[in-house]
Amino acid sequence: MNTYYKPNLKKRELLSSLTIFLLIQLIIGMILLGKNKTTTMRRALALFAAILIGGTIYAQNNGTSYQTALGVKMYPGAISVKHFVAKDKAIEGLGYISDDGFRLTGLYELHFPIAGAEGLQWYVGGGGHIGIWSNNWKNRYPTRPGGLAIGVDGVLGLDYKIKGAPLNLSFDWQPSFNIIGYNYFEGGWGGLAVRYTF
Structure with a gap:
């Protein structure tokens, strides 16, 4: 049984x-x-963190499945929102803000349950990103110009919904390639995400 999709x-x-x-x-x-x-x-x-701890305490009395999850993904320390549009299909939005600028990413993910591991799924997908980088970016990376950056992203990872708690953990790799602005491949995005589910 998929514990992710809950329409009401x-x-x-x-x-x-x-x-x-x-x-x-x-x-x-x-x-x-x-x-x-x-x-x-x-x-x-x-x-x-206080929100997550409070939510965990609340969920111990009221275990729930989820359709939407909101949290933080490291690397790069982005706000992450994940929403299931169907039983095995989700969209994820990431927003990253720093002194260097910002980047928004949208992903479409297909989820596949792992037999014998309740709540654990692997997923694969793709999407795109747009970013605007400041002069701080130019100073930190002299070979990369600042300004607009638009590109495509892939994602491959594992997703786990903790039973009886409003927590979702995922670990993924999110390679990206800039096609407008400075053209380059970035293989270091992705990582651990911790999300509150509702």
Whole structure:
């Protein structure tokens, strides 16, 4: 049985989801408006960890499956939203902001259950990205110009929904190739994602 797709949310779950969404907006605001980016990011991650711990405690009494998950993916430290549009198909959006600029990525993923491992699936997919990089980017990488970057992305990974807790973990590799702007292959994107599910 696939524990990912759940078309109808109860009112209590919807209220909980709305609360989490508003807290995530607060975190994003802290990141964007903070003067000291390192301190602001630490505070935002601490707040996000508190949300996850609180959600875990809540879920121990009310285990749920999920259709949507919201969290953080390392590398690069992006906000990640994953939503199942069908039983075995999901879309994932990633937003990354730094002093160098920002990058938005959209992925379409096909999920396949792993026999004998409840809640564990592997997935594969593709999509694209757009980014805008500042002069800080040019200073850090002198051979790469700043400005607009548009490209294609692939993804291959494992996804695990923790039974009885509103947590989803995934580990993936997300290679990308820039086709507009500085043309280059980037093989280091992807990594561990921790998401709150609702």
